[in-house]
Amino acid sequence: MKLLSLEGSNITPEIKFDGDMGKLSLKGRSIPENALEFYQPIFEWLDEYLNSPQQKTIVHVQFDYFNTSSSKCILDVLKRIDRIDEAGHDVLIKWYYDENDEDMMEAGEDYSALLEAPFELLEIE
Amino acid sequence: MVDVYRLYERMQDNNIMLSFKGEVSFDLVKSVLDILEGRLEKIEDNPKVKKKVFNILVECLQNLGHHVETSGPAVDRDSHDNTALLMIWTEQGDYRVATGNYIKNENVEKLKAHIDKINSFESRQELRAFYQSILGNQQFSEKGGGGLGFIDIARKSGQKLDYNFKPVDEQYSFFSFQITIPKGA
Incomplete structure (x- = not known):
């Protein structure tokens, strides 16, 4: 499956979705003017991945x-990750937050x- | 001539970090956030407060931007549809953000009811449950955020939302909004 890779910016997160490894990551800030427009290709990629996900997917x-x-x-x-879980595949969502944030x-919770x-909440120093 | 020095001193004395009146475009929003992020980096040592202030500014600016977007282009030169006011200052270490914008009279009741509801919650838990119920509700508009912005501002600041609607003419009212982010929040 094609790698989805978007460089992060001041207003959008870095996206690295590796379908072959089952490793997806979103990192940085997400404050775009039009969030739906930014996330649309991400939804599309996930919808395709949902058809044949890896045995284990970590987000x-x-x-x-x-x-x-x-x-x-x-x-x-x-x-969408939930749906992979429902279909009987292993998934794990790891939610990282800065110490003191x-x-x-709470947003993760x-x-x-x-x-x-x-869903795992992980504090980073 | 205008006494610019006096104006400057007054702004300085009131610890105004930024003051803007005009059209709110997305480019402006980005610039304002850049400027304030730089300022916060210099004056605020507490990373927690820094994040809260930045986050709340994002939401306040989003509220202003969203308003402009929905009200459409100004019909005539005198139309006060798409200009807004934004001011950020500090007071004894607390951060204060004030915004002002015109709003169509027909939208006043809905916004007022929304903010009153947010202010009616006695505990953080109630406010949080309200946020979760809107977030989890499939109905809510993807574009506008479904009113999550004001809830987020209330949650992050831990303060009541201060507001006022002043009727201007048959079509418009002026919506004033203010929030305090306490030092060491």
């Missing part, structure tokens, strides 16, 4: 900031409450 999520326009899109990304920790897939 690394490490945001510095995201705006509320992105929050729904991030949920839609993670909901309680807001980002909020998502975790809306999802079925295994």
Whole structure:
């Protein structure tokens, strides 16, 4: 499967989705003007990956900031991971947050409450 | 001539970090965030507060930008549709952000009810449950964020949202909004 790789910017996260390895990562900030436009290709890639996912998929999520326009899109990304889980494949969502960034920790907890897939919260120093 | 020095001193005395009045475009939003991020880097030692202030600014600017987008282009030169005011200052270590923009009278009730509801919650947990219910609700508009912005501002600041609507004419009211991010929040 084609690698989805988007360089991060001041307003958009770095995206590295490696379908062959089952390793997906989102990192940085997500404060674009039009979140849906930015996340559309990511949704499309995931929809294709859903057809034949790896035995194990690990998703690394490490945001510095995201705006509320992105929050729904991030949920839609993670909901797709849920579907891989439902289909009986191994998945793990790893949500990283900076030490002392309680807001980002809570954001992870909020998502975790809306999802079925295994979800780990990890503090980074 | 305008007494520019006096104006400057007044802004200096009031610890104004940034003040802007005009059209809010996305390029402007980006520039404002760049400037303020740089300023915060210099004046704020607490990384937690730095993040909160930046996050809240993002949401305040998004609210302003969203308003402009939905109200469409100005019909005539006198139209006050698409200009807004933004001011950020510090007061004894607390950060304060104020915004002002015109809003169509027909939209006042809905916005007022939304903010009143946010302010009615007594605990962080209630506010959080409200956020989660909107986030988890499939109905909510992907574009506007479904009103999550104000909830996020209330959650991150831990403060009540201060606002006022002033009727201007038959079509418009002026919406003033203010939030405080306490030092060491």
